[in-house]
Amino acid sequence: MAVLTGVGRARGIAAAIATGLAEDGWDLALTHWTPYDRRLGIGGGREDVTAVAEQARALGATVTTIEADLADADAPRAVLAEASAAGDVRALVMSHSESIDSGILDTSVEAWDRHFAVNSRASWLLIKHFAELLPDAPSVATTGRIVALTSDHTAFNLPYGASKGALDRLVQAAAVELGPRGVRANLVNPGPIDTGWMDDAIRAACLAETPAGRLGTPADTADLVRFLLSDRGGWISGQVLHSNGAFHVG
Template identity: 35%
Template sequence: MKGDIALITGADSRRGIGAAICRFLAREGNHIWFTCLPGKEEKEAERLMEELRTSDVQARYSPIDFLDAEAPIQLWEEVATEWDLPRILVNNAAHSERELTFEELDADGLDAHYAVNLRASLLLSVQFARRCMSGSDGRIISMTSGQSLSAMPGELAYVATKGGIEAFTRTLAAEVAPKGITVNAVNPGPTDTGWMTEEIRWELLPHFPMGRVGFPEDAARLVAFLARKEAGWITGQVIHSEGGFH
């Protein structure tokens, strides 16, 4: 295939950050392979795939559930066999159950968050690093949510596993730097992907000095920049791109 391949996980909703990342990377000429959850999300995935193809790139998707420990390896094999090895990996898939406080948290809830948010992202990343040729300007970009900045009551399992993304980003970046691979994480802050009610929006607005909440395109622009070969001097960073949110 002529052109670079980008693998993006978790593009289940066309209004989401994952879909916006797919669009921006496609506009820059990358072929897009993305994932969604099996089931009703596949209809959205079909529409996104057709939309991406209007950018004159190839696009495909895999219905996949990262609760399955074998899913990351199976995904890599599918992409590599059907296309080739990606130059860009974006770990965007996430699992979140609100109200998992210390009163409600149990092993099942913690395991589900760990499997999707941390295990899948780390396994995909190390597979990428092992297979990526030295000097190919590989890019690993993971999405996080600012757990290191402040408390998020009611989301113990989510913050623990997303916090792990920040930790492995810094260490993996140091390990794979000799191959020319960069590893970064992006915290987009509160982003309106369809979940915000008007009440929530007005509650959040005073915390944004820019005068608006975040949009999926805000995160996608940054990810697209980090994916470029010109961004090869940026690695091991957790970038809090959230419009000054406080």
């Protein structure tokens, strides 16, 4: 069983991860938060989550859907409890986020706190409660896998970027602290992927900075996550992996 957060929109990265993991034989617990999807105004919600779940079931997966506001400090424990009641949880993929553009001068304290509650604190608590489900004894075999989606945003997306920076550190800490128990933990930075938020100008600007010659797709990110959760990816841990076609490298 893999717990996958942030499955709010059928065209999103998490949706592609869900169907990819189902193809690989994982059962799934999918979390979403409809009020956030509505607030963004780019689609998503319960109908999309139902559609993603049905696609995964058609591929043979057992799927549990969980609506959870990860800004609530009690939500991560409840998510892991519900998921573990449905199956043996051995993977945690964190694709959820709070993301509202603002900078140094116009970020409110409320927005700052919510970004850190969702992107950082909830991620720490999800990792903590996930680890509590795993064997406590030392192991050289891979007993659990953690993957989080991160970002290198900074200016004009300040609380999002800062909270993702905190996410990077806590996932790398998990790789070290939980590694002796067989846990592998990594971060994936997918670069700019159009999941409904880009306009023509943004697409053109991102494409101009992508030497690979095209924009990334949700499937590109899903492919890397699938590898990291596979046996072949079991020796990779503590890394921030850029899967972005060399975006903004030069």
